Every structure is written in structure tokens, then in C-alpha cells.
Amino acid sequence: MQYDTILYDLAGGIATITLNRPDKMNALTPQMRAELAEALKKAGTTARVIVLTGAGAAFCSGQDLGEGSTAAAVDLERVLRDEYEPVIRAIATVPVPVIAAVNGPAAGAGASLALAADVVIATRSAYFLQAFTRIGLIPDAGGTWALPRQVGLPRALGAALFAEKIEAEQAADWGMIWEVFDDDTFEAGWRARAEQLAAGPTQAYRAVKTAMRASLENDLDTQLSLEAKLQGKCGQTRDFKEGVLAFREKRKALFEGR
Structure with missing residues (x-):
């Protein structure tokens, strides 16, 4: 798919999807x-x-309220079922960690999109x-x-x-998000976190994500x-063997994601 409303970049094991x-x-x-759902699926492989x-x-900022004709003509149940749910389900089920790097306001469905991620980092x-x-x-x-x-x-x-703003620091205090960086260090901060995960035991991360999400039910x-x-399953991976060997040899593990 050619993307017109998002940007997609893959480098160093990190797929960056930018709403554009x-x-x-x-x-x-x-x-x-539609582009988001396809990009998430692609990145997962x-x-x-x-x-x-x-x-x-x-x-x-959420749903584009300027799209379509009148509000009365919008079948919101269909839109949610056919257009939003595939994106939220993709974030939840894609077999790698998803970081939401929240660079500014996240409102309405935009807030729901961010909070669906595995880790939320905000400026x-x-x-x-x-x-x-x-x-x-x-x-x-x-969101509910x-x-x-x-x-x-x-x-x-x-x-x-009340539909009132929850500032980033308050969101962190409440447990909505993982981490807050100052605006001038935000990009370096989320990139460092992404690089950390990209160099980690991918199969273990996949299992963590599966187990944690299942525990809610x-x-x-x-x-x-x-x-x-x-x-x-994790005990059969090459990364587990490498992790144990690195521990014994008192060195940093070099995980391959396998």
C-alpha cells in the first residue's frame, strides 16, 4: 500500500509510523x-x-469532524466496527512492543489510540x-x-x-502512561527506549505482551x-540460551530476537 496520510520508516529494527x-x-x-491498520500489520512481520x-x-486530535456530510448521516457504529476496531486490535495483537510517542495533544479517539499502545511516552x-x-x-x-x-x-x-485535559505529568502520576520527557529531550528519549526494545529478546517481549493483556480477563x-x-516456549529460544550464557560470563547479552 502507498501511504498518503502516514509516514512509515523501518531502520534498526524500529518501525516508526507517523500520523501525517x-x-x-x-x-x-x-x-x-486503513493505512494505520495495514502499516501495523506490515511492521509486525x-x-x-x-x-x-x-x-x-x-x-x-481524534476523528476528523470535517469529513463526510452531516453528523446525522454518519453511522458511528459501523465506523467503529469497520475502521477503528481493526487498528486497536492490531496494536493489541501485533507480536512486537508498540510505543506511543505522544508528541503533543492526544484528544478523543487520538487519546484512545495512544493509550492502546503497550508503552506510552509523552513530551x-x-x-x-x-x-x-x-x-x-x-x-x-x-477508551472505555x-x-x-x-x-x-x-x-x-x-x-x-468532565472532558478536561489531563496533562502529561498527571497522566504519569495516575498510571496512564509510562514516562514523560522534557520537550527538548523527548525525541532522544523515546528513540533510546525504542532502541532498547529493538535490541532485546523479541520472543520474550511477545510473550510478556500476550500474558499481561490476557491477565485482565x-x-x-x-x-x-x-x-x-x-x-x-521462551525457554526454547536462542535468546534465553544467550541470556543465561551472558549472565554466567558477566557480559551484556546480544539478543537476536529468536
Whole structure:
């Protein structure tokens, strides 16, 4: 697929997917959603880590409210089912870690998109905004699933009902995101994190992602069984053998991702 609304770059095992409508604060259109889903699928077969970020001053302002005709003519259930869900599911199931490098405001579905990632790193001037009730809607694109699990029900309800900005530092304090960098060190910060994951034990990361996400729904017995199964597979990898050997030899492990 030729990309018109995103940029795709693969280097050093890092696939960087950049939302590229800076004049529209990277608002999401049907074409962008389709390109995102395809790019995530592609990156999952070629990269060891994926970084999702935005061009310009914003990460993503959510749904492009200027697209289409009138609001009454939009079948939002279909749009979510056919266009948003494939993107959110791709982030959750792609077999490598996904970092959301939130370079600016993340609002509406843009906030949901960021919070769907495995790791969220934000610049200090960024903020997250559950803006949906401002136009008579509810959080979507997985927002009602992710946010209560990340910050607890009281804070999730407050964020959704009041539709107020959550600054990056507050988001980190609440447990919404992993890390905040000053604006002038933000790019170097997320790149260092991406490089760290790209050089790590990819199969173990895949298993971590599978196990952690499954734990949100599993009971203890089911989770223990899954852990054992995944750990058994990790124990057969070359990276496990390298990790043990490096530990014994008191050196840094050189993981191949296999």
C-alpha cells in the first residue's frame, strides 16, 4: 500500500509510523485508519518494535469532524466496527512492543489510540483529553476498556464526564502512561527506549505482551497455565540460551530476537 496520510520508516529494527496530517492536528480519516491498520500489520512481520507518533505539534486530535456530510448521516457504529476496531486490535495483537510517542495533544479517539499502545511516552507539554461528551458522545476506540483499567473507575469516569485535559505529568502520576520527557529531550528519549526494545529478546517481549493483556480477563488458574505455556516456549529460544550464557560470563547479552 502507498501511504498518503502516514509516514512509515523501518531502520534498526524500529518501525516508526507517523500520523501525517499536521495541518489538521493529525485528525483521523477513513484513509488514515486503513493505512494505520495495514502499516501495523506490515511492521509486525518486519520490525522488533513499533513507534506510533504524530507529525507537527499534535499527536492526534481524534476523528476528523470535517469529513463526510452531516453528523446525522454518519453511522458511528459501523465506523467503529469497520475502521477503528481493526487498528486497536492490531496494536493489541501485533507480536512486537508498540510505543506511543505522544508528541503533543492526544484528544478523543487520538487519546484512545495512544493509550492502546503497550508503552506510552509523552513530551511534557502533551495532554490527554477525553473530549467525547463535548459533542454528545462516549469515549470509543477502546477508551472505555483501557482507561478504567489504567487509572481506576473513579478517575476514568471523571475524565470522561468532565472532558478536561489531563496533562502529561498527571497522566504519569495516575498510571496512564509510562514516562514523560522534557520537550527538548523527548525525541532522544523515546528513540533510546525504542532502541532498547529493538535490541532485546523479541520472543520474550511477545510473550510478556500476550500474558499481561490476557491477565485482565483470566482467573488465576487460567493465568498460571498460560504463564507456564509461554515460559516453556521462551525457554526454547536462542535468546534465553544467550541470556543465561551472558549472565554466567558477566557480559551484556546480544539478543537476536529468536
